[in-house]
Amino acid sequence: MGKIIEVKDLTFAYPTEDGEAARNALEHVNLSIEEGSFVAILGHNGSGKSTLAKMMSLVLVPDSGAVIIRGKNMSADDVTDEDVLKARRDVGMVFQNPDNQIVATIVEEDVAFGVENLGIPSEKIRHRVDEALRLVGMTKYARHMSHKLSGGQKQRVAIAGVIAMRRKCIIFDESTAMLDPVGRKEVMDTIVRLNREEGITVLHITHYMNEAMHADRVVVMDQGKVFMDGTPEEVFSQPEKLWDIRLDVPQTTELLYLLKQNGLNVRTDIFEPAECAAEIAEAMKRMTDVRGK
Amino acid sequence: MNLDISFGQYCEGNSILHRMDPRAKIIAAIMYIVAVFLAKNLYAFALLLLSAIFLIAVSGIPLRIVLKSMKPLVIILLFTAVINIFWMEGETLLVSLGFIQIYLEGIINAILIAVRIIILLVGTTIFMTFTTTPIALTDGLEQLLSPLKKIGLPVHEFSMMMTIALRFIPTLTEETQKIMNAQKARGADFSTGSLLQRAKALVPILVPLFVSAFRRADELATAMECRCYTGGDGRTRMNVLHAGAMDYVFCILVIALGAGILVLNQFGGYMLSW
Numbered sequence: 194m195g196k197i198i199e200v201k202d203l204t205f206a207y208p209t210e211d212g213e214a215a216r217n218a219l220e221h222v223n224l225s226i227e228e229g230s231f232v233a234i235l236g237h238n239g240s241g242k243s244t245l246a247k248m249m250s251l252v253l254v255p256d257s258g259a260v261i262i263r264g265k266n267m268s269a270d271d272v273t274d275e276d277v278l279k280a281r282r283d284v285g286m287v288f289q290n291p292d293n294q295i296v297a298t299i300v301e302e303d304v305a306f307g308v309e310n311l312g313i314p315s316e317k318i319r320h321r322v323d324e325a326l327r328l329v330g331m332t333k334y335a336r337h338m339s340h341k342l343s344g345g346q347k348q349r350v351a352i353a354g355v356i357a358m359r360r361k362c363i364i365f366d367e368s369t370a371m372l373d374p375v376g377r378k379e380v381m382d383t384i385v386r387l388n389r390e391e392g393i394t395v396l397h398i399t400h401y402m403n404e405a406m407h408a409d410r411v412v413v414m415d416q417g418k419v420f421m422d423g424t425p426e427e428v429f430s431q432p433e434k435l436w437d438i439r440l441d442v443p444q445t446t447e448l449l450y451l452l453k454q455n456g457l458n459v460r461t462d463i464f465e466p467a468e469c470a471a472e473i474a475e476a477m478k479r480m481t482d483v484r485g486k
Numbered sequence: 487m488n489l490d491i492s493f494g495q496y497c498e499g500n501s502i503l504h505r506m507d508p509r510a511k512i513i514a515a516i517m518y519i520v521a522v523f524l525a526k527n528l529y530a531f532a533l534l535l536l537s538a539i540f541l542i543a544v545s546g547i548p549l550r551i552v553l554k555s556m557k558p559l560v561i562i563l564l565f566t567a568v569i570n571i572f573w574m575e576g577e578t579l580l581v582s583l584g585f586i587q588i589y590l591e592g593i594i595n596a597i598l599i600a601v602r603i604i605i606l607l608v609g610t611t612i613f614m615t616f617t618t619t620p621i622a623l624t625d626g627l628e629q630l631l632s633p634l635k636k637i638g639l640p641v642h643e644f645s646m647m648m649t650i651a652l653r654f655i656p657t658l659t660e661e662t663q664k665i666m667n668a669q670k671a672r673g674a675d676f677s678t679g680s681l682l683q684r685a686k687a688l689v690p691i692l693v694p695l696f697v698s699a700f701r702r703a704d705e706l707a708t709a710m711e712c713r714c715y716t717g718g719d720g721r722t723r724m725n726v727l728h729a730g731a732m733d734y735v736f737c738i739l740v741i742a743l744g745a746g747i748l749v750l751n752q753f754g755g756y757m758l759s760w
Contacts, residue, residue: 250712252708252711252712274716278714278716281711281712281713281714282714285712285713286709286712288705288708288709290702290705292657292702293702293705293706293709294705294706294709295653296649296650296653296706296709296710296713297621297649297653298620298621298649298652298653299621301724302621302724302725305724306710306713306715307713307714307715308724309721309722309723309724310713310714310715310716310720310721311714311722312720312721312722313722314722315722315723315724315725315726318722318723318724319724322724338656339653340653340656340657354713355713358713358714
């Protein structure tokens with residue numbers, strides 16, 4: 194598998210109005226995203242995770258360092274608008290506010306918007322739009338007014354708009370942050386399915402720990418730097434490190450971790466409540482067995 | 487609060503008019519307006535009235551809704567009628583009270599002009615707003631005006647602006663409501679006081695609304711860029727408009743109406759002065 198996005202030694206500070214020296218939003222960040230993987234980027238507000246997403250989707254230009262998309266350095270001096278457009282055909286982005294990224298009044302026309310920009314013949318657009326709506330489970334709503342949908346449905350429409358363009362990688366910039374629990378689940382299920390079944394590379398930026406558990410890899414950002422990087426099991430089995438930067442761990446992991454500290458011999462890399470319960474039961478059984486003997 | 491109000495007066499249905507190509511409807515509506523202004527005498531007006539009734543019948547829109555849409559017109563109708571009745575001079579004096587003189591011609595004129603305004607409204611709303619969604623209208627307008635691109639007019643940009651404006655009307659209406667509620671919760675009063683005071687009370691609503699609208703615009707622009715939007719060049723459309731037989735039939739019917747009116751004008755009788 195090749196690398197779809199690489200960032201090398203990325204540094205960026207938002208310009209300030211009064212000329213004061215700004216704190217770097219990103220400091221020497223190195224990261225590479227494998228094609229077909231599901232990477233969750235976690236971090237607090239101001240950790241630089243959204244800035245990183247905007248760099249990778251070429252919305253912002255780094256102060257120094259490079260963003261490389263499918264082997265092409267997009268931060269080089271000779272990059273043209275054409276190159277940027279080409280890269281954007283590969284990497285799409287779904288934003289936080291569902292209302293501010295839907296362009297058209299009718300659902301299917303919004304999904305078609307991006308594809309229309311590519312200059313594809315009309316019949317093919319129709320086909321791609323229908324396919325994209327089916328993949329996010331919104332076929333029923335094709336002719337509905339977009340403003341009447343729920344938050345989760347709007348985000349799924351936005352996702353359909355991205356996949357209709359046949360992109361290989363989708364960056365979700367806190368796309369679940371403004372949704373209610375039901376909407377969040379709808380969107381998460383869609384994201385996971387797109388990654389597993391359609392092989393789309395997913396970069397999911399979030400501050401919900403539970404959402405990061407679906408990922409193959411978790412990157413934790415703090416103060417503009419990569420703080421931790423590993424599989425969800427590796428990252429969440431070190432709760433103190435996460436607590437240090439005021440992040441939570443999934444409740445199941447926290448429970449198991451505290452039990453272990455209090456002397457119960459359990460694994461701490463379990464996220465599913467059912468598995469967690471089984472593990473605790475198992476451990477307690479072992480304990481009574483020992484006592485029985 | 488009913489947010490649908492802001493979506494024009496589109497009235498769902500499946501009549502011939504609903505299914506017509508929006509381009510044909512726009513052209514037909516413009517020609518209809520011309521025809522209305524051509525009518526000068528009672529015969530021509532009778533034909534116009536028939537055509538308006540025909541349009542309402544074909545569109546399948548309940549008369550009640552059509553009449554309701556004329557409510558805002560009442561003041562204009564009364565105003566023009568009063569002006570015509572009191573200021574028109576003619577040959578047949580009906581009433582003379584000091585400086586007030588009412589002529590028969592004035593009354594006829596007032597009635598005809600009222601009928602003209604009503605038919606004008608019925609014609610345009612039936613062809614356009616009642617039977618065509620705002621989006622279809624913008625699409626039709628863009629394609630009709632597309633030859634103007636050659637002389638450098640930003641036709642695509644104009645229609646994109648319209649599309650986005652229509653898309654954001656409900657969003658901003660909802661937001662206004664939210665801000666108003668937030669200000670009410672802090673003791674703001676929008677419904678009492680003099681006109682000036684009430685206008686001043688709107689400032690705390692408008693300021694946050696504008697700030698948020700600009701932020702939305704910024705985010706939307708970024709999102710559009712991320713979806714490879716670079717303006718109208720090289721863009722294709724999913725829905726291509728097709729003009730069918732019915733579209734031509736309606737346009738020809740409206741032309742025939744105009745011709746009929748011109749012929750009827752020759753029969754004389756009382757002629758409308760303007």
